[in-house]
Amino acid sequence: MKVAKDLVAASATPMVLGILAEGESYGYAILRRINELSGGELDWTEGLLYPLLHRLERLGHLESSWQAVAGERKRKYYRITDRGLAELAEQRRQWDTVVGALKEIWHDRAPLTVHPLEGLA
Amino acid sequence: MTAHEGPQELEAQFEQWRQYVLRRRELQAADADELEDHLRGSVDQLVAAGLSPDEAFLVAVKRMGSLDDLSREFAREHSERLWKQLVLTGDSGSPVGGARSRLDLWVMLACAAGAVVSVKAPALFGLSLDDDSSFYARNFTLFALPWLAAFLAWRRGARRSVIAALAVLFVLGAVAANAYPLADDSQSVVVTSIHLPIALWLVVGLAYVADDWRSSRRRMDFIRFTGEWFIYLVLMALGGGVLSAFLFNTFAAIGIVPEAFVSQWLLPGGAAAAVVVAGWLVEAKQSVVENIAPVLTRLFTPLFTAALLAFLVAVVWTSHGIDVEREALLLFDLLLVVVLGLLLYSLSARDPLAPPGPFDKLQLALVVSALAIDVLVLLEITGRITDEYGGTPNRAAALGENVILLVNLAWSAWLLLSFIRRRTPFATLERWQTGYLPVYAVWAWIVVLVFPPLFSFA
Numbered sequence: 001m002k003v004a005k006d007l008v009a010a011s012a013t014p015m016v017l018g019i020l021a022e023g024e025s026y027g028y029a030i031l032r033r034i035n036e037l038s039g040g041e042l043d044w045t046e047g048l049l050y051p052l053l054h055r056l057e058r059l060g061h062l063e064s065s066w067q068a069v070a071g072e073r074k075r076k077y078y079r080i081t082d083r084g085l086a087e088l089a090e091q092r093r094q095w096d097t098v099v100g101a102l103k104e105i106w107h108d109r110a111p112l113t114v115h116p117l118e119g120l121a
Numbered sequence: 122m123t124a125h126e127g128p129q130e131l132e133a134q135f136e137q138w139r140q141y142v143l144r145r146r147e148l149q150a151a152d153a154d155e156l157e158d159h160l161r162g163s164v165d166q167l168v169a170a171g172l173s174p175d176e177a178f179l180v181a182v183k184r185m186g187s188l189d190d191l192s193r194e195f196a197r198e199h200s201e202r203l204w205k206q207l208v209l210t211g212d213s214g215s216p217v218g219g220a221r222s223r224l225d226l227w228v229m230l231a232c233a234a235g236a237v238v239s240v241k242a243p244a245l246f247g248l249s250l251d252d253d254s255s256f257y258a259r260n261f262t263l264f265a266l267p268w269l270a271a272f273l274a275w276r277r278g279a280r281r282s283v284i285a286a287l288a289v290l291f292v293l294g295a296v297a298a299n300a301y302p303l304a305d306d307s308q309s310v311v312v313t314s315i316h317l318p319i320a321l322w323l324v325v326g327l328a329y330v331a332d333d334w335r336s337s338r339r340r341m342d343f344i345r346f347t348g349e350w351f352i353y354l355v356l357m358a359l360g361g362g363v364l365s366a367f368l369f370n371t372f373a374a375i376g377i378v379p380e381a382f383v384s385q386w387l388l389p390g391g392a393a394a395a396v397v398v399a400g401w402l403v404e405a406k407q408s409v410v411e412n413i414a415p416v417l418t419r420l421f422t423p424l425f426t427a428a429l430l431a432f433l434v435a436v437v438w439t440s441h442g443i444d445v446e447r448e449a450l451l452l453f454d455l456l457l458v459v460v461l462g463l464l465l466y467s468l469s470a471r472d473p474l475a476p477p478g479p480f481d482k483l484q485l486a487l488v489v490s491a492l493a494i495d496v497l498v499l500l501e502i503t504g505r506i507t508d509e510y511g512g513t514p515n516r517a518a519a520l521g522e523n524v525i526l527l528v529n530l531a532w533s534a535w536l537l538l539s540f541i542r543r544r545t546p547f548a549t550l551e552r553w554q555t556g557y558l559p560v561y562a563v564w565a566w567i568v569v570l571v572f573p574p575l576f577s578f579a
Contacts, residue, residue, distance in 0.1 A: 011295070027155060030163035046185050047194035055198050066154075077156045119393060 024079040068098040147192040229401035232268040236393035239264040255305040259298040263317040265396035270328035290324045297569040309573045310539045312514045322566035340555035348414030353399035389450035415470030429490040450519040453498045457526040460491040477541045488534045514576045
């Protein structure tokens, strides 16, 4: 199964904010965490992640700082700000609404049968 | 770090990859750092999983996907990067470059302040702009250009011998402008006021190419610099005009007329400072005004060619001789200068390796028609110069310039023709033009230094 591009893009912001709400982190680790959380189903590219991080930083949802790791190497760490936390809360409300509605629909209509869906995919 | 074998080789690969990333305008040094860290993380993990460093590097790069896609995504977030910005304190992403350009900024400000002080210093000795306008006209370039040369020499890290040569030449210029007993209404004063700036500008050129003055490429850079500098100066003059108009009228509205301030301080000081600031802008932002001089050249070469051809046709059609009045020679000198400028700035922006194209033919037509017109003018003039007015500094200087430009353009036409016929490479034409620069300098210095005594200060 591959998650559609639009859905990946739509869920990217709350996912990054959510991960950074757990504590500061850097690009590669964020990507690994997303991979881990989705069991490898969400395939993010660097071209999605870094511009998104820069955008969230520009909007003031994140702050960044360069920290030295392992000798000469510098690593850019991102930290969530209060604005970012507020944004995350807002996004969560919206996503809860969407997910709740979807659950209602799917719960009411047919009992979840996995086989036909797999057949389609 | 993780590389057990050939860590240096891996480092070299990272470095190569980094250079490749930095060539993208959408990606800046800070992005390259971030992406490199990502790549290293990826390599570390793959090595830990049992791959050799080489394999790990290949796989990690492959996973990152094509650089085209990556920079397209970056461009979407950072579209402003495609518009070059004027960053006064340099690229904040790279601390070394930032410090360097901040230092540049300070040195430039010091030089600009020096130029302003130089303009106002003579006032301390009782020379006012209103009463001694001839003094200021002769010396204006001497106030500003040494400071521009100083800034450039500092930037290039000029050797002592070059600095000494620059100093000697500027002193020589000051002597030429002030030591001769020239009356304010004499021709020689006018001739000196026109030629001294040319001579001094080429001294600035010496400062510009201080690091490698024999190199043809560096001299071509100076030609580019001249064009861009001039454009910045014109733009600043326009802005300065608007500023003075507002200043004057707003203060006039509350009953204070700042006429003395505007005419005695703002305009002369601003002009002197603008000379230095324009040089700094060209240096600091070589690509903000993405070489506008060549763009203007492209626009005007066809138009000038059409105008000159129309003039030639009209001369032949009406068989009307060119009326050589006193100013005519100067007019046609200026025409040759414009044609030479058009030629130079299209040369400066041309890819030297590109094959000859239609534009080169158009240029040949432009140069040849200018030459034809000039030959007509010279034929008319040679009869007159000997008898009617005799030799005056004006005429001698104008005639000398005409000959110099004629020689340059005639040989350029020949080289252009051989280039179009694929006999000589384009670089020959470029070398001819850059090699000719000292000729202008020598002539300008002769006019400034030798002409006044030669014509007994007429």
